[in-house]
Amino acid sequence: MNTNASFRQYCETYFARLVWGFAKSLDDTGVRSWLNGHFNQKDFGGAADMATRIFPALCAWLSDKQRPRQVVFKGERVDVEGLVRKIFENAFDPKCAGYWAGDGRPYNQFVVESSVIGYGAWLVRDTVWPTLSESVKKNFAAWMEEFGKEAVRNNWQLFLICNHAARRALGLPFDQRTIDEAWAYINTLERGDGFMTDGPEGHFDDYQWWVFGTHEMFYLQMMGGVDKVLDERVRTRLRKRLEAFPYMFGADGSYTEYGRSLTYKFGRLGSPVLGYALGLWPHSGGMLQRLVRRHLEHYDNVGAIDRATHTIRQEVGAHGHADVRESYINTGHPYWAMHAFSALWQVPAEDAFWTGGDAMLPVEEGDFRRAVPAAGWLFAGAKATGHVLRYTMGTHHGAGSMQSKYAKFVYSSHFPMNIAAVEGDYGPDAALCLTDGVRWTHPTVYDKFAVDARWVRATYTLKIADHDVAVETVLAPLGDGEWHVRVHKLVVPVDGLKAVEGGLTLGYDSAEHVTKYVDALTSSVSGANNRGQRHSLIHGVRGYDRAVMPQAWRGRDRVNLVYLAAITPMLEATLRTGANVLVCVAHATRAHNHHAPKPQAIVTVDVTWEKDGTVMVTSPEGELRVPGLIYSYV
Incomplete structure (x- = not known):
């Protein structure tokens, strides 16, 4: 990609490239993908989670009625709205060959995916959702209900919260008790400076950004104002947590890689960018612009995106070892990285984040020490x-x-x-x-x-x-x-x-x-x-x-x-x-x-x-x- 392009042009091209790669990987149902990589049982019959995880980014793109319904890469047009409609129509229909069926076990992976599917549907509440047939909405509601019943007692409780919050916001049946009980548990995980331990004590890692730091904000967007005391508690800890975020990056956009699920890569950008859109980012927009661009460039430079298929690798880079993936990481899992774009497309086009200049990162401004004692x-x-x-x-x-x-x-x-x-x-x-x-x-x-x-x-x-x-x-x-x-x-x-x-x-x-x-x-x-x-x-x-x-x-x-x-x-x-x-x-x-x-x-x-x-x-x-x-x- 042209590194001399404007920031917005750069991000749009990056996004179009990944959407093109997704579209090319799909089977005929439009809801499962065939990808190279290291397989597990989630890949049998085609990976569903490539579609589930890119879905909110596609929906964020479509949430603006003035934005084109298509993107262009390599001279080819990709119908973004068509991709989203096919997911709505086929993924939740038990009669469709690509139906996203559970495996009958508790704590199914679709509990995770339901949170981002619900959020994506909420993002297109004023554009695509009203045009869907009642049968499509009925299938969607039944699927969301199936995977909104129980979850592991760690960050997964936020998936229940977002599943039910989305259903509530869309006028579908939901259970307020499930939301309340999940929040009661999530709030017990808070430690110093807004950081969260992920279930057991002493479990701190990038889930601060790619679940706690995103899904707490999804809730604020979909149900903010229902419980003002809870809202303020969540907002306060998000602001505190985000204060430390830019201190974790090198000047070239590289990151102090640590912990599990590193295959999600630039997905960690979703938290600060959405935080900016919601007024929770405690630093300048110029600094965030610089951080986003350099971090995206970093992963492109190390080959995190396959240059032939334009799909996101499981490995951190073209030469990185596959042991970065945990046993739960299948070929579609890396698309959690697309949370960066589901946040980016919610920042208004006229905002200074897009139109203004960038600003130096902390490590460019001077030597520093920054402690996060809880972690x-x-x-x-x-x-x-x-x-x-x-x-x-x-x-x-x-x-x-x-x-x-x-x-x-x-x-x-x-x-x-x-x-x-x-x-x-x-x-x-x-x-x-x-x-x-x-x-x-x-x-x-x-x-x-x-x-x-x-x-x-x-x-x-x-x-x-x-x-x-x-x-x-x-x-x-x-x-x-x-x-x-x-x-x-x-x-x-x-x-x-x-x-x-x-x-x-x-x-x-x-x-x-x-x-x-x-x-x-x-x-x-x-x-x-x-x-x-x-x-x-x-x-x-x-x-x-x-x-x-x-x-x-x-x-x-x-x-x-x-x-x-x-x-x-x-x-x-x-x-x-x-x-x-x-x-x-x-x-x-x-x-x-x-x-x-x-x-x-x-x-x-x-x-x-x-x-x-x-x-x-x-x-x-x-x-x-x-x-x-x-x-x-x-």
Whole structure:
């Protein structure tokens, strides 16, 4: 796409491209799609959720009576209204071959989809909906009722709320008690600064944006004014939550990718854009314009949209590993990303968001630290490189296949994680791992934690064989945040265990030249691509035996979230029975040209772990006091 086009032209072309890809993927019923990718049972008979998830974006486009009913891509016209009408007419008709039938089990996937189908129908309440036949509306109402009965007690309760709110707004039968009970539960999930835990305690991730941050607003649109106390509570927490949003992005629109469902990609834009349309966005419209465009460009640049079919991949990019998808992600699931467009087309064409200039992102304005204590996150931004890092040890969601997505120490806009396991084990990039020479363990769940504007601290257990190793870790960003100190205390029950710890992994593509370096206690790797030179380093200060030559995780190149290959600098330490203290510094940076970053002296630090649990860190910045942990989630 032409990156010199106006912002609105750019967004319209992006949208038309994705609508064209959707239309080309449809079967004859117009409600199921045949896509390449990694299949699960939701793909049997054709994926329905490509249509369900693009539906509200199509409806938002049609909600404006002055907007064309068609879009054009590659010289071909696509009838947007025709696509929407076919969904109304066929998807809910039990006699249609493509009928979206449930599988008879509770908590069916269509509970999720019903929320966005209902919202989409509400968006066209003044355009398409009035022209539908009574039989079509009757089928729609019956289908919505079938999938509006029960839901898992987490963010799914918002799907019930939106299902019934849409039915109410459209004049269809609904159950107010279901709405009230679901809201009573959802409100128990609220934590500090407007952030929501997703059901169980300590489950914080991008569901802040692509369910809590959208569906709460859908309700406000469809039922706002019915319960003014509830409305104000929801509005207040949305404003608070959105204050942190732009601090999570690099200057080039890249994101500090973290958590599950990352295959939804730019869907996270739906929350701030709809928030802007509803007067809830707490920053400037110019900043949001810049953020939206750069984030869309970022995913296009890494190949998130297939260049041949113009459909959204399950992977984050063309070379990213498929392990980004969870077991529930089928080929149509990535179209949750279209929430970005269901929000964009609700901003009036004459609004300054479209017609005005853009404004700098936080990381372009200056270095920053931004803590989200409830979630255990500390964001650090480096103006000189546009790099943002998410320091985190607050998750209860990192067990099993979620280890790489939640339990690493730091997640970066410029150095995406190694997401895939090799032989069932997750690598040591940005993590402290243990091995006994046969078995391997990676952090999973953090028990107690605390976050300040200058540090993150947590306790956790590393389990290996029959042994539990109690660990307490302090992370302290230095300077602009690209340097950080790690301090660990491990209480080890037996001799013979080894700690392996990695810096941030450096992902690279096949044409990129990579330089590796190692000495006694320093391991580093540099690489150059068309976006500049990058460098990652880790240096042992205390307790480590040696540095390890940077290498791929167990010799497997393709494990990264974005890149074709990845190399991680590492340290090793032999542990003894009893208390072991390890101290290291790590650094990750990117220059804006093809020259290597200027050599930097390794930051000198001194650390004291005092008897009361206080950790004192002395660096060129001065002295930092990190108090002992005195609280947990409850």
